[in-house]
Amino acid sequence: MANKKRRRSWGSVTTITRDKHVLRWMENTENGRKRRSRTVRCSYREACQELARLQVAHADDRPVPTVGECHDVWWLPWMQRRIADGLTKQKTFDNYELNWKTHAKQRWENVPVDSVKPVEVQKWLLELPHATANVSLTILRRICDFAVQYEVVESNKFRISYEIPKQSAYKKRGGLLTLEQADAALSELRGSLVEAPFILACFGGTRTGEACGARADEVTLIEFHGVRMALVPIVRMVGEKGCDATPDGVLKNAQSVRTAAIPEPYGTRLHEIACALLSDGREWLADRGDGLPLNTHALNRLWEPYSLASDVPFANLRKSWRTFAQYDWGIDYDTLELLMGHKLPGVTGTHYLKPSPEKLAEALAKAYAKSGFLRKVQAT
Numbered sequence: 001m002a003n004k005k006r007r008r009s010w011g012s013v014t015t016i017t018r019d020k021h022v023l024r025w026m027e028n029t030e031n032g033r034k035r036r037s038r039t040v041r042c043s044y045r046e047a048c049q050e051l052a053r054l055q056v057a058h059a060d061d062r063p064v065p066t067v068g069e070c071h072d073v074w075w076l077p078w079m080q081r082r083i084a085d086g087l088t089k090q091k092t093f094d095n096y097e098l099n100w101k102t103h104a105k106q107r108w109e110n111v112p113v114d115s116v117k118p119v120e121v122q123k124w125l126l127e128l129p130h131a132t133a134n135v136s137l138t139i140l141r142r143i144c145d146f147a148v149q150y151e152v153v154e155s156n157k158f159r160i161s162y163e164i165p166k167q168s169a170y171k172k173r174g175g176l177l178t179l180e181q182a183d184a185a186l187s188e189l190r191g192s193l194v195e196a197p198f199i200l201a202c203f204g205g206t207r208t209g210e211a212c213g214a215r216a217d218e219v220t221l222i223e224f225h226g227v228r229m230a231l232v233p234i235v236r237m238v239g240e241k242g243c244d245a246t247p248d249g250v251l252k253n254a255q256s257v258r259t260a261a262i263p264e265p266y267g268t269r270l271h272e273i274a275c276a277l278l279s280d281g282r283e284w285l286a287d288r289g290d291g292l293p294l295n296t297h298a299l300n301r302l303w304e305p306y307s308l309a310s311d312v313p314f315a316n317l318r319k320s321w322r323t324f325a326q327y328d329w330g331i332d333y334d335t336l337e338l339l340m341g342h343k344l345p346g347v348t349g350t351h352y353l354k355p356s357p358e359k360l361a362e363a364l365a366k367a368y369a370k371s372g373f374l375r376k377v378q379a380t
Contacts, residue, residue, distance in 0.1 A: 010055045013047050021047040025054060049073065056152070064152060067116070067143060068109030071100065074146035091239075099135045103128065108140065113147040116157040130167040137162065175311035177202065177320040179328045185308050186266070193294065194302050196277075196285040199270045200232065201317040204260035205325070205340050207252065208296045208315050209237035212286040213245045219274035219285070221267070222358070224365035227374060230267030231361060232260045232285075234341070243292040256341035259357035263329075263368045325364075330371045335363045 011025030021044060024037045038054075040047050053073040056065050065073065079096070082088035107124055108116070125133045140158040147153045177185065182202050189195045197211035206214075213236040220231050235248045235257055249257055262270055270285075277287060284293040294302070303314045312320070322340065325331045334353070337344055338360055344353055355363075368374065 011051050013044070013051055015044060019043065023047065023051050023054065025051070056150075064112045064114045065147060066110050066112050067140065068105065070113060070143045070147050071105075071109075074150075075143045078146075096135070096139050099132065100139055103132055104136045104140055113144050113156075114153045116144070118157055118160050118162075121158060121160075122162050125162055126165055128165060130165050133164050137164070174316070176316055176323055177308060177312055179324040181308060182317075182320060182324070185306065186269075188306055192302070193286070193288060194299065194306075196270060196273045196287075197294070197299055198303075198314075198317065199262065199266050199273075200260060200285065201314065202321055203266035204230075204232065204262040205318050205321045205336075206234055206260055207237070207256075207318060208299060209239060210234050210251065210256075212238035212284075212294050212296060212299055214285045215283055216274040216277040216285050216287075217283070219271050221271050222361060224362040225369045227365040227369050228264045228268055229361050229365055230260075230262045230270045231357060232262070232270070233357075234258050234260050238286075238293050238295050240297045241295055243288070243295060245293060251341070253341075255343045258339065258341045259360070261339060261357070261361035261364050263365060264374065328371070329364075329373060330367045331364055332367065335360055335367075339364070 011023060014022040014024070016022060016039075020039065020041050022037055022039050024035070027034055027036045038050075040050055042050075049072045052065075052069055056069065056073060079088060079093050083090055083093055125137065128136060137158060141156065144153075144156045144158050148156050185202070186195070186198065189198050197208075200206045200211040200214060201208065214232050214234065218233050222229055222231055234251070236245045237251055238245050251257055261267075274285060277283075277285065282291055284291075286294040286299065288294045288298060300314050303309050318340075322336060325336055326333070331339075334344060338353075338355065343349055
C-alpha cells in the first residue's frame with residue numbers, strides 16, 4: 001500500500017503504517033535553511049500534535065498558538081513529567097483533564113492565546129459553579145503561562161483577577177459520632193458488609209478508601225497492659241470506582257503508610273471477622289460478597305440506610321475516632337497524630353520521633369487501660 005502523505009500549511013505528515021508516521025519540515029539554522037524529518041510511532045492525531053509543537057518552536061512565521069495547542073504541546077507533557085517524578089499525583093492530573101475536557105476545552109480550545117478577552121473570561125466564569133470555576137481558572141492560567149514563558153505573548157489574560165461565582169448554600173454533613181453512638185452503630189451493623197470497614201474507620205482512624213483496602217490475612221492480635229489489640233497495616237486503598245486496590249505504599253501521601261491499632265472489644269471483633277472471611281476463602285475485610293473489595297462509592301451507599309448515617313457521612317468516622325480517642329480514651333496528641341498517618345511538626349517530627357507500630361500500640365493500650373473504659377465495657 002502506498003504511503004499516504006498529508007500536506008498542510010507548514011510541514012507534512014506521511015503515514016507509513018497506522019502507528020508510524022514521518023514528519024517533514026523546513027527549518028532555519030545557523031548554517032542556512034535545512035530540511036528536517038522525524039519518524040514518530042504514535043497515532044495520526046499525536047503525530048499532528050508533534051508537528052504543531054515543532055511549528056511553534058521552529059517556524060519563522062510561527063503562528064500564535066491556541067489555548068488547546070498550549071495544552072497539548074506544553075502543559076500535557078509537563079504534567080506527565082511531574083507524574084513520573086512523583087511531583088503530581090495521577091488522581092490530580094485526572095481531575096484536571098476531566099475539567100479541561102468537560103468545561104474549558106469546548107470554550108477555549110480554538111482561541112489564540114493573544115485573542116483571549118478578559119470580558120469573555122469573566123462572563124464564562126460566572127456561568128460555572130463555584131468549584132468548577134476555580135479549577136478551570138487554575139488550569140487555564142498554568143496552560144497559558146507557557147505561552148508567556150516561551151515569549152509567544154507578553155501577558156497571560158487568565159492571570160487577571162476575576163470574580164468567582166459564590167459557593168452554593170449546600171454544606172456537607174459535618175456530624176460526628178460520640179463513643180456511645182459509635183457503640184450503638186456497631187451493634188446495628190453486626191454481620192453486615194459494612195461492619196469491618198466501619199471498625200477500621202471508627203475505631204482505627206482510617207480513611208474510607210483505606211478501610212476498603214485492608215486484607216483479612218493482615219489482621220493480627222497483640223496484647224499490651226492487659227488490652228488485646230488488632231493491628232492492621234494500612235498500605236493501600238481502593239478508589240471511588242472499580243474494585244482494584246492501589247499498589248502497596250500508594251496512599252494519600254508517604255506518611256499515610258502506617259499500622260492501625262484497634263483496642264478490644266472492637267479489635268477482637270475485627271479479628272473474628274477476618275478469621276471468618278479467611279475460612280470462607282475471602283481476601284478483603286471490606287468484601288462486597290463476591291471476593292472483591294468494596295470501593296468507596298459502594299461503601300457509602302451501603303452506609304446510607306443506617307440510622308446515624310443521615311447526620312454522619314462515612315468519611316466523618318475518622319474524625320469521630322480522633323475526637324473520642326483523645327477525650328474519652330485519653331490517648332495523647334502525638335500518638336494519635338502518628339496513628340492517623342500525620343507528620344508531626346518541627347525537626348523532632350521530621351527526623352527524630354519514629355516509634356514502631358508496636359510502640360504506638362503500646363502507648364494507646366496504656367492510656368486505654370488507664371481510662372477504665374475497658375472495665376466499663378466488660379461490666380456491661
